[in-house]
Amino acid sequence: MTWLVLALTAALILSPLAWAALRPPHPRSRGEADLALFHAQLAELDAQHAEGRLDEASHRAATLEVQRRLLAAPVTDASPPETRTSPLLLAALILVPVAGVVVYLDRGFPEMPSATLSERRAANAADDAIILQLRERLRNADPATEAGRQGFILLGNAERTRGRLAEASAAYRRALDARFDLGLAIRFVELEIERGETENALAWIDRGIAAQPDPRLRFLRGLTLARAGRQEEARTTWRALLAEAPADAPWRAAVQQSLDGLP
Numbered sequence: 001m002t003w004l005v006l007a008l009t010a011a012l013i014l015s016p017l018a019w020a021a022l023r024p025p026h027p028r029s030r031g032e033a034d035l036a037l038f039h040a041q042l043a044e045l046d047a048q049h050a051e052g053r054l055d056e057a058s059h060r061a062a063t064l065e066v067q068r069r070l071l072a073a074p075v076t077d078a079s080p081p082e083t084r085t086s087p088l089l090l091a092a093l094i095l096v097p098v099a100g101v102v103v104y105l106d107r108g109f110p111e112m113p114s115a116t117l118s119e120r121r122a123a124n125a126a127d128d129a130i131i132l133q134l135r136e137r138l139r140n141a142d143p144a145t146e147a148g149r150q151g152f153i154l155l156g157n158a159e160r161t162r163g164r165l166a167e168a169s170a171a172y173r174r175a176l177d178a179r180f181d182l183g184l185a186i187r188f189v190e191l192e193i194e195r196g197e198t199e200n201a202l203a204w205i206d207r208g209i210a211a212q213p214d215p216r217l218r219f220l221r222g223l224t225l226a227r228a229g230r231q232e233e234a235r236t237t238w239r240a241l242l243a244e245a246p247a248d249a250p251w252r253a254a255v256q257q258s259l260d261g262l263p
Contacts (some may be wrong), residue, residue, distance in 0.1 A: 012073050053260055085156050131158050143178035150175075153184060176204075189220050198228040210221050215241060218253055 042063060049059040117124075134155050141148040155173035172188040175181075184210045192201035201224045208217045218241045225234035238259040245252055 038202060048104060056204065058256070058260075127162070131155070131162065134158065143174045149178050149248075152178075160191065165191060169195065169197075180208070180211050182208065182214055182217075186214075186216055186220065188215070189224070193220070193224055196227075198224050202228075215245065215249075215251065219251070219258075222255075222258065227261060228259075235259065235262055 012062050036058070043087045045054065045059060045062050048054045049056075054062065138148070138151050138155060141151055143149050143152050152175040153172045156168045156175070159165075159171060161167035169188070169191055172184060178189060185204060189204055189208070192198070192204070199232055202221065205221045205224065208214070209221070218237065222234045222237035222241070223229075225237060237252065238255050242252060242255055242259070245255070
């Protein structure tokens with residue numbers, strides 16, 4: 001039964017590739033391909049507008065930009081050469097699942113039972129013992145030293161993984177008090193937002209922006225304000241960030257989406 005399930009799963013995964021490789025070719029000219037792409041982009045913009053993810057002005061501007069590129073696209077009537085299915089691709093469709101089965105026969109163990117409750121508890125207890133040992137070693141450590149600072153960061157990561165957010169926050173703060181670091185500050189602020197400590201998060205964001213005005217901190221400032229119920233301040237923060245952002249900034253869409261999601 002196990003092998004039947006594996007075979008059916010492999011066939012299901014490879015079926016789209018097989019269909020693409022074996023179906024009759026349908027060549028398109030460059031112009032046809034560009035036209036299909038632009039129409040798909042326009043349809044996606046219309047769908048986002050209908051769902052409320054794009055306001056009227058943003059939808060109109062994006063539509064005009066797609067239409068401008070559509071008009072500027074080169075028109076060609078030349079048909080591309082006929083494409084044929086690669087023998088290498090067809091061979092891969094057969095060899096990949098066969099190789100997978102061979103490796104699994106040699107290394108696999110489908111009858112292996114899952115870990116018991118007692119085993120999982122033992123593993124958790126071992127992890128807790130390691131964290132406790134790390135806490136003890138850091139009790140008198142100086143976070144101003146690089147070794148001490150890295151130790152508190154490691155402790156914060158471990159506590160956060162175990163779901164002990166207050167302990168993780170305290171460890172991160174010891175490291176940040178010793179030396180400001182943008183990456184750690186962002187991690188700490190995200191943790192404070194998760195804990196609902198918005199005022200503390202805002203204080204550290206403002207401190208971070210004063211030291212290094214990174215757009216990630218400015219985004220988190222808007223997020224913290226939104227979580228604190230200060231929607232208009234969040235809106236102002238994100239609008240200012242978008243106004244000053246480069247046109248090709250990869251995070252513009254994320255900020256705009258958050259802005260559109262404000263009530």
